[in-house]
Amino acid sequence: MPPLRSSAVARSLRRLPDYLLLLALAGAACYPFVWTLAIALGDGEQVFDFPPRLPDAWSLAHFAEVWQQIPMGRFLWNSALISGLTTAGTLLVSSCAGFALSQLRFRGRQWVFYAIIATLLLPSETNVLSNYVTLSWLGLDDSRVGVALPALAGAFGIFLMKHAFEEIPEEIVAAARMDGADDWQLFWRICLPLSRPYLATLAIFTLVWSWNSYVWPSVVLKSPELYPLSVGVQYLKGAFATSTRMVAAGAVLTIAPVLLVFLFCQRYFMRGMDGAVK
Numbered sequence: 001m002p003p004l005r006s007s008a009v010a011r012s013l014r015r016l017p018d019y020l021l022l023l024a025l026a027g028a029a030c031y032p033f034v035w036t037l038a039i040a041l042g043d044g045e046q047v048f049d050f051p052p053r054l055p056d057a058w059s060l061a062h063f064a065e066v067w068q069q070i071p072m073g074r075f076l077w078n079s080a081l082i083s084g085l086t087t088a089g090t091l092l093v094s095s096c097a098g099f100a101l102s103q104l105r106f107r108g109r110q111w112v113f114y115a116i117i118a119t120l121l122l123p124s125e126t127n128v129l130s131n132y133v134t135l136s137w138l139g140l141d142d143s144r145v146g147v148a149l150p151a152l153a154g155a156f157g158i159f160l161m162k163h164a165f166e167e168i169p170e171e172i173v174a175a176a177r178m179d180g181a182d183d184w185q186l187f188w189r190i191c192l193p194l195s196r197p198y199l200a201t202l203a204i205f206t207l208v209w210s211w212n213s214y215v216w217p218s219v220v221l222k223s224p225e226l227y228p229l230s231v232g233v234q235y236l237k238g239a240f241a242t243s244t245r246m247v248a249a250g251a252v253l254t255i256a257p258v259l260l261v262f263l264f265c266q267r268y269f270m271r272g273m274d275g276a277v278k
Helices: 003-041 061-069 072-103 109-121 124-138 144-151 155-166 170-178 183-194 196-212 215-220 229-236 244-264 266-277
Strands: none
Touching (some): 072 155, 072 244, 124 144, 124 215, 144 196, 144 215, 170 183
């Protein structure tokens, strides 16, 4: 065997445990969704069999029944609108705050950043009462804006965008300043275009979190016609009887949109995560 080929085989063998571990983690992550999809597509009584097995017959009837039982179109629209507002607002607020903390010089800048990062230590449930009282005082309770507003200034987004702007070479910033660019031009024409992978990463994280959020929308919203899909799908659970296959079909319909978004934006997500690790 030639030396080059033998060294390549040796490297592959050394990496084999890593690949096996990644394969096991991927299987563990995908297994709940695959099982839920199998339950939603199946027909019969083999729902709680353990170990689980694939159903004998496949059918889309449960998905059609979900659309008949609850107003899926309205819930999807509410989820898309709330998630869109949350994502757009988070990108705007986080990028502006990250630019100020990374490129502007003012007294107490580091302490402001430390205070923002410290909020990551608090569980999100501790803010429910204060946020609800504030929104009620503003008259924004039971509204889509009230659901999106408290999530716009998240510590994770500010931290990510601050890191993104700090990755921009000082030579580029200095050249823009020498050409007469003010703070707004530097932010809009230099920093944002160079931080697109980070923006895509933050957008995906925010979209997935907002789409799957349940506790906060269920607290703020009182009108069923404003419910997002994560809250509205609970109508599939009856008081006296529940169809497990219908609930599984509703869960699949809830997950599918954000899964498609992630698949289409995966390359931007990986670029942003690679930069964040560096």
